[in-house]
Amino acid sequence: MSTEPSELTGTFITIEGGEGSGKSTLSRLLQNSLNKIGHHVTLCREPGGTILGEQLRAALFSQARSEVSTEILQAAPSPLTELLVFSAARAQLLKEIILPALGDGDTVICDRYTDSTFAYQHYGRGLDRQVIETAVRLTVGNLKPSLTILLDLEPEQGLARHGIVNQKDLFGETSPVGGNNYLDFESLAFHQKIREGYLEMASLEPDRWLVLDAGEDPDVIARIALDAILQLIE
Numbered sequence: 584m585s586t587e588p589s590e591l592t593g594t595f596i597t598i599e600g601g602e603g604s605g606k607s608t609l610s611r612l613l614q615n616s617l618n619k620i621g622h623h624v625t626l627c628r629e630p631g632g633t634i635l636g637e638q639l640r641a642a643l644f645s646q647a648r649s650e651v652s653t654e655i656l657q658a659a660p661s662p663l664t665e666l667l668v669f670s671a672a673r674a675q676l677l678k679e680i681i682l683p684a685l686g687d688g689d690t691v692i693c694d695r696y697t698d699s700t701f702a703y704q705h706y707g708r709g710l711d712r713q714v715i716e717t718a719v720r721l722t723v724g725n726l727k728p729s730l731t732i733l734l735d736l737e738p739e740q741g742l743a744r745h746g747i748v749n750q751k752d753l754f755g756e757t758s759p760v761g762g763n764n765y766l767d768f769e770s771l772a773f774h775q776k777i778r779e780g781y782l783e784m785a786s787l788e789p790d791r792w793l794v795l796d797a798g799e800d801p802d803v804i805a806r807i808a809l810d811a812i813l814q815l816i817e
């Protein structure tokens with residue numbers, strides 16, 4: 584199996600966005616539409632998508648919603664630990680799923696990829712960009728997506744979709760409620776930095792990024808994204 588992007592015949596597409604931006608819904612809608620017109624699609628998500636990757640995801644995010652407590656928030660991984668765990672899950676996903684699928688000519692749609700690491704660990708956490716670049720190079724070499732769809736949304740709206748109605752940094756000293764994982768309970772400023780980071784990355788590489796308003800109807804979003812994908816693969 585070659586790992587040289589030039590020898591991979593499939594098309595690699597990633598979907599990015601903040602919490603509650605609708606990435607998994609879009610992935611499924613795109614898979615259905617592409618399947619209907621005869622394109623084979625491999626869907627995957629980060630962190631996860633392999634047995635080991637899902638275990639690493641669970642190691643980070645296993646606490647039940649009701650258990651998100653001050654103690655758990657304090658025991659959250661450091662930014663460097665996050666970088667290394669997300670990178671480990673990614674290395675496994677690449678070897679087991681992404682590279683073989685691209686080698687077989689599939690369209691691979693991945694819910695999050697390296698841009699998530701820059702958005703969250705660099706723009707969000709403030710981890711040095713070069714440290715992240717080193718980890719990314721080590722993990723994926725030169726494998727870049729041909730298209731990255733950014734589902735852009737006000738963080739308040741995305742967090743509300745995750746059921747966060749009492750996020751303590753947003754709403755005062757009430758207890759956290761709802762949410763998918765400890766990252767949901769970071770401050771609103773953290774989530775805003777991530778959004779701005781994504782928009783900055785998209786503006787720096789406009790040929791790769793398609794920025795869509797995640798507040799739109801999911802079917803409308805899927806239609807626009809599908810058109811962009813079809814331009815690549817047909």
Ligand code: TMP
Nearest residue numbers: 602629630669695696699700703704766
């Ligand atoms: P999600 O995919 O269900 O949104 O959850 C994954 C969480 O992990 C989300 O809060 C973003 C975060 N994350 C990072 O911080 N860095 C990464 O490199 C990746 C892949 C995800």
